[in-house]
Amino acid sequence: MSIVLDASVWASAVRGATPILLAAFGCLLCAKAGITNLAIDGFITIGCFISVAVVSLTGGNVWLGMLGGIVGTAVYSLIFGLSVIKFKSNHIIASIAMNLLSTGITEFLMAPVFKAQGLYRLANIKKIPPVSLPFLEHVPVLNVLVNNQSIVVLFTIILIFILLYMLRKTKYGLNVIAIGQSAEAAESAGIKSDRVRWSVILLSGAFCGLAGSYLSTIILSEFSVGMVAGRGFTAYTTVVFGAYHPVGVAFASLLFGFADAISIQIELLKPGIATSLVSMVPYILAMVVLTISALSDKLRKTGRLEMKWKQRKQKNQIVH
Template sequence: MEALFNPSVLAAAFRIATPLLLAALGCLMCHKAGVENLAIEGFMLMGCFISIACITLTNGSALLGMLAAMVGTGIYSALFALVVVKFKANEIVSSIAINMLSVGLTSFLLRSVLGAQGMIRPSNIQKIPNMQLDFLKNVPILGAIFSNQSFLVPLTIVLAFVTAFVLRRTDYGLKVTSLGESEGAARSAGIKVERVKWSVILLSGVLCGIAGAYLSSTILSEFAEEMVQGRGFTAYTAVIFGGSHPILVWLVSLLFGWSEAIGVQIELAGIGVPSAIVKMFPYVLAIVVLVISSLSAKKRKEGKTAPKGKKKKQNSGMEVDGSCQEQH
């Protein structure tokens, strides 16, 4: 049991959860605005490619690649916004199309622009230096988790709290949530629906660009075809199970990060578990989480409808009694 929660595993869990949380926060903003954005998988893949391509072509740093991924993926997400908001296309079908386009486009650009087959690992990545938090070194657990981590790890956690504040306490956040609750009511209130939808989709593109850049240039130091491997869908699962609350979404993302970190730990320990089974852990957990979320939502729905049913029975009983009295 100690091996499952030792500081190195927890540190890896926070590190792995960072790109998941970034993508999940972008997806959450879309979800709150009534846009089902499953294209975050493709956005993350595009962010991975743009980051590594920028580093390879310019001999630049990971920070430069991250900035390029932010801008490039933000622009790329405008394609999804155009199709969904402007032309009113089905969001799920459009998301699938964007994800397929991302796979084909990154594979084509990898061969034609970077001259590589399947994958590329730049030898000149100037990684962003990790934080050296001396004041945390002597703090149990926290020191081991946050010392020698990328600045994005704590920054993303702060971003989750900022997102919660924005959604609850700002005019923009109230516009987003009101749009998700009722688009017709939002229009009647004078909210520019199309503008809000464009903004949340572009924001999701920027956040997924950062997530992809962090995954490719900091965690893996490479780009490979289809390297996102379902992380975008896992982020969407975190949004659903977290009830679209940023803090809960962070905790669910951390749970997924922990499951992947445990899988890596088991694989490195060489205890005889096939690597294919180990790599299944996060996806099996995602299925379990979705089932639990579905069952809990069903119970909540039944709990809300039950009193109405009882009230209806009581009313019908009163009507029967009244009719009997009239007959007498």
């Protein structure tokens, strides 16, 4: 029980949630525009690789690495756009191909770029120090969650509200939603649907690039094969569980960050438990979460949930 309330666990939960949330934002935008983007998993891998490559080439400059990760991954995401928008491929199959391509290319380029196999550690990295916010010191919850975190974490938190505003109030956001609901109707209203689709895929690439560089140059300082470990799929799950709403998605990704942090604690405290079993937890959690949200959605659609609720209400009235 003490683990659940531990401040350091919550801080590390926020750190773990950040890359998932960033990727989830990309997935969310694509989903709003009617594109099933499971390629985010591969995008994160590419983001990790490019930022580590840039950092190692520029003598440890993490800022440049981040920039490279964002731009490079956005450019890479054009391949997905080409396949999905231009050639109208099946979204899921194109996503899987992109993921295979991403892991293939990064693993292949490890030898020529890093002169390494499987794992490359950045020796000369100049880490960005965490941002301390002195005015938060007396605010109970926020201090633990937000203070002394990386700048990327703060940016991601601000991004939740930017996205919320964008999807609700701006013309661009409404265009995105309109296309997702009915592309034909949006077209006849004068929205250039393909242009909007390209933009959401580019944005998802940029977000995933940032997620990748956060993962590889701020949390860790290395690139290894399989380091993304299905975070893109987890991100997709948070989008569904968060009911396609930026704040909901943020809480869902915090749940996964928390599960991540707890499993690290368990491994530290009880070394007897097999690591393979602990590693399984996030994936099973993702399935449970996905099932819950799908089930509640289904019940809501068939109206059974409301019926039960009404019955309960009537019962309560009788009691009173």
